[in-house]
Amino acid sequence: MKTSILAIAATMLATGALAEPVAPSAVSFNDGAVATSLSGQPGDATRGREIVGTKSLGNCVSCHAITEMSDVPWHGEVGPTLDGVADRWDEAQLRGIVANAKMTYDGTIMPAFYKVSGFTRPGDGYTGKAAKEISPVLDAQQIEDVVAYLMTLKEE
Amino acid sequence: MFKASQKLAIAALALGALVSAPAAWADEEADLIINGEKMDIRVEAPEGHPLDEILSGWIFRTDETQALETDDFDNPSFIFVEQAQEAWSTVEGEAGKSCESCHGDVAESMKGVRAAMPKYNEQAKDLWSLENYINSCRTERMQAKPWKWAKADMDAMVALIGLQSRGMPMSVKVDGPAAEYFKKGEEIYYTRFGQLELSCANCHEDNYGNMIRADHLSQGQINGFPTYRLKNTKLNSIHARFKGCIRDTRAETFSPGSEEFRALELYVAWRGQGLSIETPSVRQ
Numbered sequence: 001m002k003t004s005i006l007a008i009a010a011t012m013l014a015t016g017a018l019a020e021p022v023a024p025s026a027v028s029f030n031d032g033a034v035a036t037s038l039s040g041q042p043g044d045a046t047r048g049r050e051i052v053g054t055k056s057l058g059n060c061v062s063c064h065a066i067t068e069m070s071d072v073p074w075h076g077e078v079g080p081t082l083d084g085v086a087d088r089w090d091e092a093q094l095r096g097i098v099a100n101a102k103m104t105y106d107g108t109i110m111p112a113f114y115k116v117s118g119f120t121r122p123g124d125g126y127t128g129k130a131a132k133e134i135s136p137v138l139d140a141q142q143i144e145d146v147v148a149y150l151m152t153l154k155e156e
Numbered sequence: 157m158f159k160a161s162q163k164l165a166i167a168a169l170a171l172g173a174l175v176s177a178p179a180a181w182a183d184e185e186a187d188l189i190i191n192g193e194k195m196d197i198r199v200e201a202p203e204g205h206p207l208d209e210i211l212s213g214w215i216f217r218t219d220e221t222q223a224l225e226t227d228d229f230d231n232p233s234f235i236f237v238e239q240a241q242e243a244w245s246t247v248e249g250e251a252g253k254s255c256e257s258c259h260g261d262v263a264e265s266m267k268g269v270r271a272a273m274p275k276y277n278e279q280a281k282d283l284w285s286l287e288n289y290i291n292s293c294r295t296e297r298m299q300a301k302p303w304k305w306a307k308a309d310m311d312a313m314v315a316l317i318g319l320q321s322r323g324m325p326m327s328v329k330v331d332g333p334a335a336e337y338f339k340k341g342e343e344i345y346y347t348r349f350g351q352l353e354l355s356c357a358n359c360h361e362d363n364y365g366n367m368i369r370a371d372h373l374s375q376g377q378i379n380g381f382p383t384y385r386l387k388n389t390k391l392n393s394i395h396a397r398f399k400g401c402i403r404d405t406r407a408e409t410f411s412p413g414s415e416e417f418r419a420l421e422l423y424v425a426w427r428g429q430g431l432s433i434e435t436p437s438v439r440q
Contacts, residue, residue: 048204055369062369068180078363109362121408122351128403137351137406 021140033103048149084155240316249300326438341423350407370426380437
C-alpha cells in the first residue's frame with residue numbers, strides 16, 4: 001500500500017503534475033525556515049555543487065570556503081565556512097537561508113537568491129543598466145539543488 | 157594589522173594545499189616608498205571617522221603588484237602620463253592656446269590641486285571634480301572640445317595633474333557649501349544597491365582584509381587614482397571604478413561625472429583624509 005502511494009507520487013513528480021514552483025513573493029518563512037520544496041521536486045546535489053562553485057550562478061564560494069570543493073579555486077572569507085553546515089541546520093532552515101538569508105540573519109550581507117522585489121536600483125544582470133524585469137538570482141529548482149548539496153556537507 | 161593577517165592565515169588554512177599556489181600576499185607591515193620618497197599609507201582616523209585606521213589600497217595587493225608602484229620606470233602608468241605631458245603643451249581649439257600657455261610648468265601650477273578635489277566651485281555653484289576643471293578650461297578658455305569622462309585623454313591628464321600632488325595628504329573640504337554633497341555621498345555609500353543588496357560599506361568597511369573570491373578587499377580608497385590596472389592595461393578613473401563596483405551588485409549604476417558620483421567621490425576622499433596621494437597607482 002505504502003509503496004504504491006509513493007510510486008504514484010513519484011510518477012506525478014516526474015510528470016510535473018505536482019511541480020508548480022512557489023513564486024518568490026509567495027514563499028512562506030517560518031522563523032527563517034521554508035518547509036517544502038520550492039519547485040515541488042527534490043534537489044540534485046551534483047547540480048547544486050556546480051551552482052555553488054560557479055561565478056555566474058550561485059557564486060557562493062566567493063564568500064564561503066568549502067573544504068570539499070577545493071578543486072574550485074579562490075574561496076572567500078566574507079561568510080563562515082560551509083563545512084558541516086548540515087550538522088548545524090536542517091533542510092528547511094537551509095532552504096530558508098538560501099532563498100532569503102535576511103529572514104534568518106537580520107540585515108546580513110548574504111544576498112537573497114529567491115527574491116524579486118524591494119531592491120534599490122536593480123540592474124539588468126551585470127550590465128549596469130536598469131532591470132527590465134527581475135527574475136530571482138536562482139530559480140526554484142536551482143535553490144533545491146543547492147539545498148541538496150548543502151545537505152551533503154556533514155562532518156559528524 | 158594583526159586582525160587582517162590573522163584572517164589571511166585562516167584563509168590559507170581553509171584553502172589548503174589543494175588550491176594552486178595563490179599569488180604571494182604582501183607583508184602587510186611593508187612601507188611604500190616611491191622613488192625613495194615614503195608615502196603615508198596608514199593613518200590614524202580622526203574622531204568620529206567610521207574606520208579605526210585609514211589604509212591605502214596598496215597594502216592589500218600582492219608583492220608583485222606592489223613592486224610595480226615603487227619605481228616610476230616600472231610603473232606602466234607613465235606611458236599615459238607622458239602622453240598627457242605632450243597634450244599639456246599642445247595648442248588646441250579656437251583660442252589657439254595650450255594648457256601650458258596659461259598654466260606654465262605643470263609641476264608648479266598643479267602642485268596640490270589633486271589633494272583638494274573634488275571641491276565646491278563658487279562660480280558654477282556646484283561640486284567639481286578635477287575633470288570638471290579640465291573640461292571647463294578646454295571649452296571656455298581654449299574653445300576646444302571637452303574630453304569624455306573616464307576615457308583615455310581625460311584619464312591621462314588627470315594622472316599627470318594628480319602626480320604633481322604625490323606624497324601630499326588628501327585633504328578635501330567637506331563643510332560649507334560642500335556639506336550637502338558630503339551628506340549625499342555618505343548616503344550613497346551606505347545604500348545597499350542592486351539585486352545583491354550590497355553597499356560600499358558592506359565590502360570596504362565591514363570586510364576589508366577579507367578575501368571575496370580571488371580579490372583581497374581593501375577600504376576602497378581613492379588616493380591612488382587614476383589607477384593602472386593589470387586587468388585592462390589602462391588607466392582607470394575614480395568614477396569608472398565606482399561604476400564597476402555598483403554594477404557588480406547587479407544594480408543600475410550612475411554615470412561618470414554624474415552628481416551622484418561627484419558627491420560619492422567627495423565622501424570617499426574624506427574617508428581617506430591624510431593618506432598620501434599615490435597617483436598614478438598600480439592595481440590588479
